[in-house]
Amino acid sequence: xxxxxxxxxxxxxxxxxxxxxxxxxxxxxxxxxxxxxxxxxxxxxxxxxxxxxxxxxxxxxxxxxxxxxxxxxxxxxxxxxxxxxxxxxxxxxxxxxxxxxxxxxxxxxxxxxxxxxxxxxxxxxxxxxxxxxxxxxxxxxxxxxxxxxxxxxxxxxxxxxxxxxxxxxxxxxxxxxxxxxxxxxxxxxxxxxxxxxxxxxxxxxxxxxxxxxxxxxxxxxxxxxx
Amino acid sequence: xxxxxxxxxxxxxxxxxxxxxxxxxxxxxxxxxxxxxxxxxxxxxxxxxxxxxxxxxxxxxxxxxxxxxxxxxxxxxxxxxxxxxxxxxxxxxxxxxxxxxxxxxxxxxxxxxxxxxxxxxxxxxxxxxxxxxxxxxxxxxxxxxxxxxxxxxxxxxxxxxxxxxxxxxxxxxxxxxxxxxxxxxxxxxxxxxxxxxxxxxxxxxxxxxxxxxxxxxxxxxxxxxx
Amino acid sequence: xxxxxxxxxxxxxxxxxxxxxxxxxxxxxxxxxxxxxxxxxxxxxxxxxxxxxxxxxxxxxxxxxxxxxxxxxxxxxxxxxxxxxxxxxxxxxxxxxxxxxxxxxxxxxxxxxxxxxxxxxxxxxxxxxxxxxxxxxxxxxxxxxxxxxxxxxxxxxxxxxxxxxxxxxxxxxxxxxxxxxxxxxxxxxxxxxxxxxxxxxxxxxxxxxxxxxxxxxxxxxxxxxx
Amino acid sequence: xxxxxxxxxxxxxxxxxxxxxxxxxxxxxxxxxxxxxxxxxxxxxxxxxxxxxxxxxxxxxxxxxxxxxxxxxxxxxxxxxxxxxxxxxxxxxxxxxxxxxxxxxxxxxxxxxxxxxxxxxxxxxxxxxxxxxxxxxxxxxxxxxxxxxxxxxxxxxxxxxxxxxxxxxxxxxxxxxxxxxxxxxxxxxxxxxxxxxxxxxxxxxxxxxxxxxxxxxxxxxxxxxx
Numbered sequence: 001x002x003x004x005x006x007x008x009x010x011x012x013x014x015x016x017x018x019x020x021x022x023x024x025x026x027x028x029x030x031x032x033x034x035x036x037x038x039x040x041x042x043x044x045x046x047x048x049x050x051x052x053x054x055x056x057x058x059x060x061x062x063x064x065x066x067x068x069x070x071x072x073x074x075x076x077x078x079x080x081x082x083x084x085x086x087x088x089x090x091x092x093x094x095x096x097x098x099x100x101x102x103x104x105x106x107x108x109x110x111x112x113x114x115x116x117x118x119x120x121x122x123x124x125x126x127x128x129x130x131x132x133x134x135x136x137x138x139x140x141x142x143x144x145x146x147x148x149x150x151x152x153x154x155x156x157x158x159x160x161x162x163x164x165x166x167x168x169x170x171x172x173x174x175x176x177x178x179x180x181x182x183x184x185x186x187x188x189x190x191x192x193x194x195x196x197x198x199x200x201x202x203x204x205x206x207x208x209x210x211x212x213x214x215x216x217x218x219x220x221x222x223x224x225x226x
Numbered sequence: 227x228x229x230x231x232x233x234x235x236x237x238x239x240x241x242x243x244x245x246x247x248x249x250x251x252x253x254x255x256x257x258x259x260x261x262x263x264x265x266x267x268x269x270x271x272x273x274x275x276x277x278x279x280x281x282x283x284x285x286x287x288x289x290x291x292x293x294x295x296x297x298x299x300x301x302x303x304x305x306x307x308x309x310x311x312x313x314x315x316x317x318x319x320x321x322x323x324x325x326x327x328x329x330x331x332x333x334x335x336x337x338x339x340x341x342x343x344x345x346x347x348x349x350x351x352x353x354x355x356x357x358x359x360x361x362x363x364x365x366x367x368x369x370x371x372x373x374x375x376x377x378x379x380x381x382x383x384x385x386x387x388x389x390x391x392x393x394x395x396x397x398x399x400x401x402x403x404x405x406x407x408x409x410x411x412x413x414x415x416x417x418x419x420x421x422x423x424x425x426x427x428x429x430x431x432x433x434x435x436x437x438x439x440x441x442x443x444x445x446x447x448x449x450x451x452x
Numbered sequence: 453x454x455x456x457x458x459x460x461x462x463x464x465x466x467x468x469x470x471x472x473x474x475x476x477x478x479x480x481x482x483x484x485x486x487x488x489x490x491x492x493x494x495x496x497x498x499x500x501x502x503x504x505x506x507x508x509x510x511x512x513x514x515x516x517x518x519x520x521x522x523x524x525x526x527x528x529x530x531x532x533x534x535x536x537x538x539x540x541x542x543x544x545x546x547x548x549x550x551x552x553x554x555x556x557x558x559x560x561x562x563x564x565x566x567x568x569x570x571x572x573x574x575x576x577x578x579x580x581x582x583x584x585x586x587x588x589x590x591x592x593x594x595x596x597x598x599x600x601x602x603x604x605x606x607x608x609x610x611x612x613x614x615x616x617x618x619x620x621x622x623x624x625x626x627x628x629x630x631x632x633x634x635x636x637x638x639x640x641x642x643x644x645x646x647x648x649x650x651x652x653x654x655x656x657x658x659x660x661x662x663x664x665x666x667x668x669x670x671x672x673x674x675x676x677x678x
Numbered sequence: 679x680x681x682x683x684x685x686x687x688x689x690x691x692x693x694x695x696x697x698x699x700x701x702x703x704x705x706x707x708x709x710x711x712x713x714x715x716x717x718x719x720x721x722x723x724x725x726x727x728x729x730x731x732x733x734x735x736x737x738x739x740x741x742x743x744x745x746x747x748x749x750x751x752x753x754x755x756x757x758x759x760x761x762x763x764x765x766x767x768x769x770x771x772x773x774x775x776x777x778x779x780x781x782x783x784x785x786x787x788x789x790x791x792x793x794x795x796x797x798x799x800x801x802x803x804x805x806x807x808x809x810x811x812x813x814x815x816x817x818x819x820x821x822x823x824x825x826x827x828x829x830x831x832x833x834x835x836x837x838x839x840x841x842x843x844x845x846x847x848x849x850x851x852x853x854x855x856x857x858x859x860x861x862x863x864x865x866x867x868x869x870x871x872x873x874x875x876x877x878x879x880x881x882x883x884x885x886x887x888x889x890x891x892x893x894x895x896x897x898x899x900x901x902x903x904x
Contacts, residue, residue: 054742073754
């Protein structure tokens with residue numbers, strides 16, 4: 001039986017590809033992305049992480065299973081107490097201060113995705129929320145792995161080598177493996193093992209597709225620049 | 227195929243009976259309930275209706291199906307713009323002013339049930355919320371019908387005849403028929419037609435059982451008096 | 453003391469004007485808006501109304517004051533049980549069936565605004581939610597009044613005369629008067645009478661400004677067409 | 679200027695005392711509490727921690743201030759990934775297995791408090807939520823300190839010495855200091871520095887009082903036994 005994530009991806013493949021193979025990603029991969037566009041992306045991504053963390057916190061609200069709570073709680077904690085600090089350092093290295101990050105005006109494409117995810121969680125149950133979150137978590141892993149493979153050994157000299165190294169690294173791979181497993185655990189107790197046979201599969205697939213399209217919109221915003 | 231409500235009731239019958247055949251109900255039915263206990267119940271029921279209406283409003287938040295929204299919206303509107311006004315009149319007739327109603331200190335048993343329902347909706351999806359709401363809606367209908375049958379033609383002289391008439395009347399019967407149908411519509415799209423085969427049936431039954439027990443706790447609070 | 457709405461509008465005037473004096477509005481007003489763009493707008497507006505109604509339902513969840521609940525409940529009920537039926541008729545008259553309306557793919561600019569509003573309500577309190585809702589409610593009133601004044605007596609022959617008549621009419625004026633009053637009632641109990649002296653005024657103004665910008669984005673989506 | 683917590687405690691002192699000086703606490707302090715009542719309490723407290731953690735996760739949903747998110751996220755993580763594991767060990771040492779803990783039927787007094795807190799957060803803003811959480815966090819600190827002072831050096835031989843040591847220890851003191859500071863930070867940005875002058879003080883005090891009473895109900899449930 002394929003994982004729920006595989007089934008969702010297969011059901012919305014064009015949207016998945018439009019997101020993971022977006023022009024922004026291509027330029028990130030070959031290093032041709034203008035530096036100021038990357039900085040624009042980093043600033044927006046900082047605001048994104050705030051609301052993405054809120055969405056993961058909502059996941060902990062939406063379960064009473066201790067193992068699921070542990071996963072969600074550890075994710076929120078890692079995001080706000082570690083990843084966001086790293087993000088601040090990365091930005092500082094590129095001349096963007098924490099004060100500038102906090103003063104970033106959130107772009108509409110940024111709001112659209114995170115608020116859609118949070119509302120998916122408010123409107124539905126934990127599975128709806130995790131499905132809406134999954135394109136971000138899993139997509140970055142797929143993108144990181146592909147860009148790393150394309151760049152070969154040359155990450156040290158790559159303009160965006162550090163970004164690629166992060167999302168192709170062992171630590172992020174584990175994040176993806178665990179997120180895929182959590183999705184299956186939650187799916188198991190809410191829709192059973194035969195995902196496509198569930199009356200909810202159509203809605204879940206639609207949520208997944210919309211989330212991919214909103215992610216693609218985020219890349220387009222990055223490409224357009226500030 | 228039985229309705230989801232029937233399946234839930236069958237799965238938690240002792241709790242359902244402890245609620246619908248509670249001593250408070252028996253005394254209400256034979257008219258032996260002391261008047262001050264009834265007034266205590268009416269005051270608490272007023273506060274109950276505030277949070278019960280909030281729970282039905284949450285149902286409208288938790289769907290994007292227009293028919294489901296219409297049902298929930300009409301219910302909230304009927305509750306706050308009609309039923310609660312009637313409640314105020316009933317209390318006024320018994321010497322309890324609207325100011326006294328609004329000053330009622332909510333009993334813990336009262337809080338326990340309504341907040342449990344609202345949290346079931348926040349934590350889960352629309353089906354979890356409706357299942358938590360259903361013992362109240364459907365139980366009053368079953369109680370009303372039974373007490374009316376027991377009282378026979380003598381409702382006019384019955385101390386609580388007006389209460390019994392309300393919950394045994396055609397209008398309230400229609401509320402119950404519609405609520406049972408809404409539950410099945412929502413169950414159909416979220417767990418399919420074979421309710422007991424759903425991996426969620428155990429959790430739904432537990433929610434239903436807890437809600438019955440909290441309703442029984444509400445009656446015990448009424449019986450104990452202020 | 454000015455109303456909270458006036459204070460917010462004054463604090464975010466450029467964003468308010470960019471929304472209420474948008475090119476889409478200008479073309480709607482002089483009748484030059486291409487018919488297919490109007491139909492695109494109507495379809496998106498139908499999906500908008502679904503989530504806008506959910507946001508008003510959330511307002512009823514977020515209070516225990518019976519008068520505030522009554523206002524919110526009546527609004528949701530009017531939206532889903534009356535306005536959306538009218539919307540279906542308007543669309544039918546222009547050759548768009550209810551099935552087509554329900555099959556509309558929600559544009560990202562559409563999602564961005566409604567989900568932002570709902571999240572403002574989840575994250576904050578009733579005042580945050582109402583402030584995020586207010587540009588839509590009040591802006592349509594201001595736009596309707598201005599376009600009606602500009603069109604003079606010629607609404608019957610105007611391509612969009614019915615739209616303008618709706619939002620400049622006495623009924624919609626009352627909606628706006630009541631919404632402005634509700635905002636002040638809620639502000640009174642949550643931040644007091646001197647709105648600008650509240651430590652929350654900066655955040656409320658930011659929410660208001662973002663909502664105006666997301667509304668302007670909605671018009672831009674309408675102008676771009678399907 | 680006193681802290682918000684001091685102001686709330688002063689405004690609801692009889693309820694605060696009924697909670698912190700409850701008969702259950704007295705028996706815990708002098709060691710006279712029957713062992714099976716303590717075990718009953720421990721089981722219910724385990725279920726309590728599940729929903730208490732969900733409430734803290736909701737706090738992270740209800741802010742976009744990174745420092746506030748960090749506090750809430752660290753608290754949830756500490757609760758589910760550390761404190762609940764300790765709780766499992768404590769119970770195991772008293773012959774209660776993790777399976778038994780997970781099978782505990784949640785008492786109504788238990789539900790009443792945690793669901794009240796979560797609903798305070800859904801209905802209001804972050805301040806409403808933190809105020810509802812504060813009697814639990816701060817009350818255990820005050821109780822722990824008092825019982826430790828009363829027990830003197832004799833904690834090693836005390837039947838409940840380990841419980842008293844936990845809640846009188848330096849680590850828990852720091853939890854309380856930080857929670858009191860978070861409450862003031864959030865109050866500062868939402869109601870300003872003069873807490874009692876805020877139009878919300880009455881509502882906040884009522885929430886605090888209700889939370890104290892529900893905590894007292896939890897002790898009564900513990901005293902009554904299974």
